[in-house]
Amino acid sequence: MDQSNISPAAARDINRLRARLAEREALGVPPATAERLLGISHKKIYELLSGGELDSYKIGRARRVTLASIEGFLARQIEAHPMPRTRRPRG
Numbered sequence: 099m100d101q102s103n104i105s106p107a108a109a110r111d112i113n114r115l116r117a118r119l120a121e122r123e124a125l126g127v128p129p130a131t132a133e134r135l136l137g138i139s140h141k142k143i144y145e146l147l148s149g150g151e152l153d154s155y156k157i158g159r160a161r162r163v164t165l166a167s168i169e170g171f172l173a174r175q176i177e178a179h180p181m182p183r184t185r186r187p188r189g
Contacts, residue, residue, distance in 0.1 A: 113149075125162075125164060125165060125166075126154070126155060126162030126163060126164050126165065126167065127162060127163055127168075128161070128162060128163070129143050129144070129147075129154075129163055130159070131163075132152070132168055135168060136171070136172075143163070146171065147163070151171055152164075152167045152171055153167035154167075
């Protein structure tokens, strides 16, 4: 779609809609992608799956890790291990 004839606000709305549709398309990702998203090893992703920390499902022979469980895992990790606030040096 040529966006040159529409207002900047309309173009932003179109881009937001495209982003939402892209999110809905990928409800689950392969374990290798989940590993990259979380920055963890192959062994650790399967430990998290078997321990119930992440949810997954299978379609045929392909396993998928749900994006909702990845986001939930990250939220739990952030809550359990918050970054300490540091003071800025004066001057």
